[in-house]
Amino acid sequence: MTTPVCTSASDAATRSLPNAMYPSFTSYMRARQPVLLRTARSLTANPSDAEDLLQTALTKTYVAWERIEDHRALDGYVRRALLNTRTSQWRKRKVDEFACDELPEPEPMPGHDDDPAEQQALHDAMWRAIMRLPARQRAMVVLRYYEDLSEVQTAEVLGVSVGTVKSAVSRALGKLREDPELGLVR
Secondary structure (H helix, E strand, O other), X not given: OOOOOOOOHHHHXXXXXXXXXXXXXXXXXXXXXXXXXXXXXXXXXOHHXXXXXXXXXXXXXXXXXXXXXXXXXXXXHHHHHHHHHHHHHHHHOOOOOOOOOOOOOOOOOOXXXXXXXXXXXXXXXXXXXXXXOOHHHHHHHXXXXXXXXXHHHHHXXXXXXXXXXXXXXHHHHHHHHHOHHHHHHO
16 A cells, blocks of 8 residues: 655646656756746746746747757757747737836845945846837847847847847947936946
């Protein structure tokens, strides 16, 4: 006689999916989900939409798992799925800007002497300014500076030329430099 074991809903859901075929997908998803969720949140500005967006991107990744030849490039594949899905949403909905209760910021680096309140004010002002950028420019700025991709990598992820990335990022940075709220924090 076996003793029943209590499991969490996520464990039960994981076992009910055919993940047994792809144990490395499960490992990948668990290891990279926080980073990928941060990317999704920066693209949507709404925590619920970000979770839905990431779930859709991970579902697309799972379906294509056997066709993905280089598993070292999985983050790029998932980012591309995030951006493609988000682009489809932008095309379907003209306006879907939402106030963000919580900003997807990394933990502060230890050893900085700056006032934490000033740092937080600058981070908050910067994200509000970034969220005011047009969706395409915002995506490029997020990939280029927040995700730390090169211009070439950003162009590949978005399916545009490097020149398009350079000009769009330049225009976005110009808008950020002229943002009145950021001028107050400088």
